Amino acid sequence: MTAIHRIVVLDAAPATVQARVACVLQDASGFHVLSARTQAGHDGIGNMACLLEEVLKEARWDRPDLVVVVIGPGSFTGLRTSCSLAAGLAFGYDCPVVGVTRGEALTDALSAYVTQHNLDGWLCVTAARSGRWFVESAAPDSLTSGPVVAVRQADWDAPSGHWLIAGDVIDDVLLKAPISLKAFPIPGEAGMQEIARAGLNRLQGHIAPRPALPLYVDPPEAKLPAAGLRARPQ
Known part of the structure; x- marks a missing residue:
C-alpha cells in the first residue's frame, strides 16, 4: 500500500448543520491539522468545495493521499453533499476514499x-x-x-x-x-485528527469495511405529488 501522509477530512454530518474541512498530516508523531475551515448553516454546506480549495492551498498540497468523509448519521443534505464531494475529489486525484460514522471517529x-x-x-x-x-x-x-x-x-x-x-x-x-x-468527559464531535485516524484504520483493514456513502437512517422526506408525475414529453 502506498504510504498515507496527506489526509483530507470532510464532515457535514451534525444535525446542527455545519461544514468542516481540514488537511491532516500523518507522520511518525501522530496526526496534525495543517489547515481547517468551519462554516455554519446550509451556506457552509453549499460552500464546502470552496472551503476545500482554501485548506488545500493553505497546506500547500498539490494532492491528498486519502479522503475521509463522515457518512452520518446526521443532516440529509450535509451527508449527500460531503460524500459527493469526497467521491469527486478521490476520483480526480486517483486516491482512496473511506467513510466513518460519527461514533467510529x-x-x-x-x-x-x-x-x-x-x-x-x-x-x-x-x-x-x-x-x-x-x-x-x-x-x-x-x-x-x-x-x-x-x-x-x-x-x-x-x-x-x-x-x-x-x-x-x-x-x-x-x-x-x-x-x-x-x-464521556469530552462532549461534542470528534476532532479532525480523530476522524483522519479512524479513516486510516478503515483503509488499513483494522475496521470492518463500510462504503463511503451517506448513512441514511431515515427515508427521504420527499414524496411524489398527490396527482402523480407529469406525463413524459412527446
Whole structure:
C-alpha cells in the first residue's frame, strides 16, 4: 500500500448543520491539522468545495493521499453533499476514499475509556429531528459500531448494564438513566485528527469495511405529488 501522509477530512454530518474541512498530516508523531475551515448553516454546506480549495492551498498540497468523509448519521443534505464531494475529489486525484460514522471517529478514545472503567460498551447518541435521537453502540474493544437506529426520545430506554455515553445530547440522555450511564468527559464531535485516524484504520483493514456513502437512517422526506408525475414529453 502506498504510504498515507496527506489526509483530507470532510464532515457535514451534525444535525446542527455545519461544514468542516481540514488537511491532516500523518507522520511518525501522530496526526496534525495543517489547515481547517468551519462554516455554519446550509451556506457552509453549499460552500464546502470552496472551503476545500482554501485548506488545500493553505497546506500547500498539490494532492491528498486519502479522503475521509463522515457518512452520518446526521443532516440529509450535509451527508449527500460531503460524500459527493469526497467521491469527486478521490476520483480526480486517483486516491482512496473511506467513510466513518460519527461514533467510529471517537472509537479509540471511547474504547479506551470503556476498558479503563470496566463498562459494557459505548453509545454515541446524537440529535435528530422531530424529537428523536440517532443511537450508535459498540461493545468493548470493538473498532466499529453496530447498526445506527433512530429512536423517539420519550420512548428510548437505556440498555442494561453500565455504558459510556458520547455525542451531542449527553445531558438529555443522562436524565433517562443517570445510574447506569456514564458521560464521556469530552462532549461534542470528534476532532479532525480523530476522524483522519479512524479513516486510516478503515483503509488499513483494522475496521470492518463500510462504503463511503451517506448513512441514511431515515427515508427521504420527499414524496411524489398527490396527482402523480407529469406525463413524459412527446
